[in-house]
Amino acid sequence: ASFGFTMSFMMSCLILCALMLFPAQSRAEEVIRIRHYHLQPRHDFALKLLELVLSKNGTPYQIIAVKSNEVLTEGRVEKMVMDGELDMLFISTSATRERTMIPIKEHIYRGLLGLRLLLIKHKNNEKFKQIKNLQDLKPYVAGHNVHWSDFGVFKANGLKVVSTTSYDALFEMLKHERFDYFSRGVNEVWSELAQHSDQLVIADNVMLFYPHPVYFFVGKHRPELAALVEKGLKIAMQDGSYKALFLSYYADTIKKANLNSRTMIYLNNPAVPAGTAPIDTSWWLTP
Known part of the structure; x- marks a missing residue:
């Protein structure tokens, strides 16, 4: 009887330990899901950058393109992020957007x-x-x-x-x-x-x-996602992987544009909020 009691007690302890341990493990393995509505080929670079950024954190993630039966305007998509129907978008900055969403203030397209x-x-x-x-x-x-x-x-x-x-x-x-x-x-x-x-x-x-800063913006319902994106983006900027991705997409495009043969007309952009950091274009645009 004593042996049976001891075995029963040990089994109970093991089960209790498992119950305490598995939730922590499942949290550690929890997949970060990011819903967006960027469906056109011109968005490919920023989506690939988002993958790169999230990979820097070592956390499993799933980027989900949300489809709609209607073509959604930029304004409608922005509202969906603010309402929590989507988690993020990448878009040019403005004072209003920086108030209503969480901006990750790194220039996605480097100008x-x-x-x-x-x-x-x-x-x-x-x-x-x-x-x-x-x-x-x-x-x-x-x-x-x-x-x-x-x-x-x-x-x-x-x-x-x-x-x-x-x-x-x-x-x-x-x-x-x-x-x-x-x-x-x-x-x-x-x-x-x-x-x-x-x-x-x-x-x-x-x-x-013209100055045209484009940021990742995250809905205020996902502050933990904003922190992950910001951390990963800083790592990608520092370790050279952002620049490598940028040039893999755009080096040929920039060369094809033959910029040195063109007259540049500079325009002011009143939508850029005061205090926005200048964009460093030095390694792709000759002054």
């Missing part, structure tokens, strides 16, 4: 998205070759998405703008001459041109540049 080439109609290429400064650009009309945070850049610099809420519609509007040019990030424009090269070209000898 690349602020360097803009101009998609135009084939027949207008000769006209655009004559543009040398901001005054020369002012007679022409830009197309832009009203929800994009750099929308105000054009009006702030005295440029005419026609707007819509649809990304895809902008290409068709340009083809139908509703406006004269569609300014695109040098990292975006080549894949877009490939889809519309039947009627559009990149203006030969001009480019725009």
Whole structure:
């Protein structure tokens, strides 16, 4: 009887220890899930960077692209993050966004998205070759998405703008001459041109540049995720893996743009909050 009691007592202790131990182990192995709504090919780099950043923490993760039956505007996606329906997005910064979400203040694109080439109609290429400064650009009309945070850049610099809420519609509007040019990030424009090269070209000898900081923004319901992203991003910046990823995506693109042959028109960006750290473009953009 004594032996049976001892065995029973030992088994109970083992079970109790297991119950105490397994929850801790399951917490350690818990998968970090991140819901987002970035579904277009132009978002690939930032999503790959997010994977790199999360891998630096040694915590299992799952990045989930949330699909919708409707095309969601940038403003709607932003609200979904604020409401907790999504966990994060990457987007250009503004004072409002820095108040309503948690910004990770590292420049995802290192200023690349602020360097803009101009998609135009084939027949207008000769006209655009004559543009040398901001005054020369002012007679022409830009197309832009009203929800994009750099929308105000054009009006702030005295440029005419026609707007819509649809990304895809902008290409068709340009083809139908509703406006004269569609300014695109040098990292975006080549894949877009490939889809519309039947009627559009990149203006030969001009480019725009304005400060355009893009951050990861995390919903306030996920502060632990914000901490992981910030930590991992700092590691990636310091150990060279961010730069290696950036150049693997964009070195050829930057070379193809032949930047030294282009006239740069600098624009002010009033949406950039006061005190925003300057963007170091030194290792990809020659002054």
